[in-house]
Amino acid sequence: xxxxxxxxxxxxxxxxxxxxxxDSNPITVQVxxxxxxxxxxxxxxxxxxxxxxxxxxxxxxxxVISLLRKTVPPRIRIxxxxxxxxxxxxxxxxxxxxxxxxxxxxxxxxxxxxxxxCIIMGRLEAFALSNKPWPAFLDGIGNASxxxxxxxxxxxxxxxxxxxxxxxxxxxxxxxxxxxxxNNGLMILPPMALIxxxxxxxxxxxxxxxxxxxx
Amino acid sequence: MKSLRKYLNKIKPHFEKGGKFEKLExxxxxxxxxxxxxxxxTKKGTHIRDxxxxxxxxxxxxLAVVPTVLFGMWNxxxxxxxxxxxxxxxxxxxxxxxxxxxxxxxxxxxxxxxxEFAFAEYRGHEVNEGFLVSGILIPLVLPVDTPLWMVAVATxxxxxxxxxxxxxxxxxxxxxxxxxxxFLFFAYPSYMSGNAVWTHGMINGEGIIDxxxxxxxxxxxxxxxxxxxxEISDMFFxxxxxxxxETSTLAILIGAAILLxxxxxxARIMISTFVGGLAMGLLLNAFAVNPFxxxxxxxxxxxxxxxxGAVFMATDPVSAAQTRxxxxxxxxxxxxxxxxxxxxxxxxxxxxxxxxxxMNVFAPLIDHYVIEGNIKKRLKRAKVKA
Numbered sequence: 001x002x003x004x005x006x007x008x009x010x011x012x013x014x015x016x017x018x019x020x021x022x023d024s025n026p027i028t029v030q031v032x033x034x035x036x037x038x039x040x041x042x043x044x045x046x047x048x049x050x051x052x053x054x055x056x057x058x059x060x061x062x063x064v065i066s067l068l069r070k071t072v073p074p075r076i077r078i079x080x081x082x083x084x085x086x087x088x089x090x091x092x093x094x095x096x097x098x099x100x101x102x103x104x105x106x107x108x109x110x111x112x113x114x115x116x117x118c119i120i121m122g123r124l125e126a127f128a129l130s131n132k133p134w135p136a137f138l139d140g141i142g143n144a145s146x147x148x149x150x151x152x153x154x155x156x157x158x159x160x161x162x163x164x165x166x167x168x169x170x171x172x173x174x175x176x177x178x179x180x181x182x183n184n185g186l187m188i189l190p191p192m193a194l195i196x197x198x199x200x201x202x203x204x205x206x207x208x209x210x211x212x213x214x215x
Numbered sequence: 216m217k218s219l220r221k222y223l224n225k226i227k228p229h230f231e232k233g234g235k236f237e238k239l240e241x242x243x244x245x246x247x248x249x250x251x252x253x254x255x256x257t258k259k260g261t262h263i264r265d266x267x268x269x270x271x272x273x274x275x276x277x278l279a280v281v282p283t284v285l286f287g288m289w290n291x292x293x294x295x296x297x298x299x300x301x302x303x304x305x306x307x308x309x310x311x312x313x314x315x316x317x318x319x320x321x322x323x324x325x326x327x328x329x330x331e332f333a334f335a336e337y338r339g340h341e342v343n344e345g346f347l348v349s350g351i352l353i354p355l356v357l358p359v360d361t362p363l364w365m366v367a368v369a370t371x372x373x374x375x376x377x378x379x380x381x382x383x384x385x386x387x388x389x390x391x392x393x394x395x396x397x398f399l400f401f402a403y404p405s406y407m408s409g410n411a412v413w414t415h416g417m418i419n420g421e422g423i424i425d426x427x428x429x430x431x432x433x434x435x436x437x438x439x440x441x442x443x444x445x446e447i448s449d450m451f452f453x454x455x456x457x458x459x460x461e462t463s464t465l466a467i468l469i470g471a472a473i474l475l476x477x478x479x480x481x482a483r484i485m486i487s488t489f490v491g492g493l494a495m496g497l498l499l500n501a502f503a504v505n506p507f508x509x510x511x512x513x514x515x516x517x518x519x520x521x522x523x524g525a526v527f528m529a530t531d532p533v534s535a536a537q538t539r540x541x542x543x544x545x546x547x548x549x550x551x552x553x554x555x556x557x558x559x560x561x562x563x564x565x566x567x568x569x570x571x572x573x574m575n576v577f578a579p580l581i582d583h584y585v586i587e588g589n590i591k592k593r594l595k596r597a598k599v600k601a
Binding site: 184185186187189195198199202 | 362364380401
């Protein structure tokens, strides 16, 4: 046992939360979890619900794996991780079906596909297996929120420009449509999500020069 | 002219480093080199000097496009008069078309050049002349009644996402003008396809006579109404419906001649594109199961945007393949795929745009394998002798 106890929100722990928001964002920097970012970001509501679901799954499974890290034999660790994630995903899926049936239907298989989300497996392997539960918990929250934030930003632009709504409410007034404005059909198609993600990466790197690779 | 030169020399120091307006250096440089041949010379490295710089190259392409622009303007008026059942002189028809087409050209240039200048200032490099061509090509591939704000949005999208993201003129993988068209095609399909968009005034239904259909020859052919196809001479001279600049094969061939004589357009690409289209047409004729597939292969080359795409879009030196063999493969596949998409895929009445964009993406790959193949061939030769 170390003599001094580390404070709960030491600067190191805070960094676990904030780094994935910018410098090591799972989507824009590590380029993981792109498939769900393309699939569920047509409207904000499903994107938001999926983001919350990923935060819960990731935080809990990070803690569980971190608790088990000394008892799991390295050879079967992937199977154990999968079992933990799958159990969490099923729980989340059932809750969504019970309380948010409409959204759950819109998300369809993408809730189940959280199991295969590379961000979760990646963080379990890279972080939870070698760290204590509390930092692992923070790391889970941080990375999942970093993922969720990008999802919601992309969904915001796609819903606003593609359907003229935000969170299902009409925000572009009827008078603008009468003037000749049209919703952009391309925004609803998946390729545009890729372009929006690309634009976010572009802006982020223009502001954060240390992310730019030199070659 | 001399006094202008003197004036420019006088104000030049203000725009150089440390001057009052040093932030506007790129803008000044652009206008100076627009009016006078720049006196700067490349000093480093091995290079071939040619009087034909980028500015002149672009100017010749714009010149080559002029016949299609003028014809397109007249054609717009011509069809509007038919659709409304009026009589009019050629001049009246041209004037009406001019009033419709000119604003689209202005919007395309203002938006595109505005973004180009802004990026040049921000990044501190010179303004490139590349947009002079894209700016005239974008209006030509659009239906006449495309709302101006859509033209603006599409131009902005094409310049930013199609070009500046990759580093500006010379670095783009996709043809900017076709990027703009593809954007509009997928974003606002109701303004880009159907029977109502090709004739001026028809989308609002103002004063159109009842018997007028507004369908393009391609749409008629796709629907199986082969007997409604216009005369061959009409298709060649271009008095048919379509996007503003694509209808007249004659005007496009004049442009092609200008490009080929000056050596700016690649003959390899143009010819192999036509050959590719012809090959696919013949193949479809051989296995024809519906009237659309039975159209003589050579007629496909006159229909829709095929000739326009082959002459002005596929030959874009930046997004096309660079190697000689690569150019032939690239052109052939454009023609081949364009007719395949046109005839077989019911969702896309015209396949030229998609075929060219697809091959733009593949051009670097084609070049890579052509070069690899050449290296292998030469290595083999070297080994045999040793």
